[in-house]
């Protein structure tokens with residue numbers, strides 16, 4: 529569709545702390561988006577945004593809901609998601625809500641049902657699903673280039689940003705969980721987690737999560753707000769090849785290692801059984817450096833226009849929350865393996 533004939537969507541954004549301004553910038557810049565209003569409780573943040581974009585601002589969410597915005601993007605703390613999303617859906621708005629959808633599966637399910645009942649778009653900001661490197665990895669796996677996927681390992685650590693309403697699992701693991709579901713095309717059966725709260729009492733800042741997918745595929749996720757280095761790395765090991773996706777790398781985000789280990793097809797004795805290691809080439813494919821959040825916002829606007837179901841719809845948000853809930857139970861239960869109960 530050319531930009532001139534594209535129906536323009538009136539958008540409002542709630543929350544202009546750390547993440548909200550990135551949404552605001554995209555909805556300000558993207559053709560076919562009409563940024564109409566920004567809401568936050570903090571006047572200083574509103575003044576900053578108003579000075580940058582000249583957009584009307586308000587401290588009242590009700591005022592934003594009464595305005596002519598058709599679509600609302602919510603980038604407020606997780607503990608506020610349910611209340612704000614519910615009010616927006618009841619006011620007839622389509623919504624893009626930041627990850628995780630809510631801080632419990634019961635409320636996530638309510639939002640999914642409310643959106644479906646009211647015919648509203650509910651999209652969750654699983655930004656990595658719109659990342660060209662993740663898309664590349666998904667295609668590699670789907671085409672069988674890695675062979676059978678054995679296991680995956682994700683590391684997402686940094687110094688900060690400490691949250692006060694959720695622990696590090698709820699804050700950082702949604703990214704890796706949504707990536708794993710997207711690239712493996714499967715959902716985990718069980719989750720377990722161990723973690724510790726070192727800085728803020730009762731709020732775990734370091735955690736190790738393990739997910740078991742069907743077919744014996746195991747995935748480990750290490751998340752931390754308490755690490756000297758910023759690492760965002762996912763390794764996927766298959767029977768034919770191995771891949772490392774390093775999101776901190778500016779250009780060479782994906783490296784494909786033609787490495788592996790083969791056993792003899794037949795052997796009758798232990799002496800005959802020798803493993804042979806394969807050390808082949810390492811390839812670094814060219815990957816588009818388009819901003820994932822821009823792709824995500826464009827997809828949201830397209831869904832609002834065409835009424836198609838978003839790629840990261842409410843149900844996928846609910847799936848991620850169900851997994852987080854199981855991991856969180858385990859975290860508070862000595863690391864015991866918990867079955868994930870999906871409500872959709």
Ligand SMILES: NC(=O)c1ccc[n+]([C@@H]2O[C@H](COP(=O)([O-])OP(=O)(O)OC[C@H]3O[C@@H](n4cnc5c(N)ncnc54)[C@H](O)[C@@H]3O)[C@@H](O)[C@H]2O)c1
Nearest residue numbers: 543544545546547548568569570603604605606626627655
């Ligand atoms: N997709 C990503 O990669 C990504 C990255 C960072 C954060 N996030 C998500 O974005 C959301 C916000 O995170 P953040 O780090 O920007 O938080 P933040 O605390 O920096 O900002 C939140 C803002 O919301 C405002 N706010 C709080 N309650 C409000 C209310 N009732 N009405 C209006 N405004 C209100 C606060 O004043 C603040 O300015 C979270 O869900 C977080 O998980 C996503």
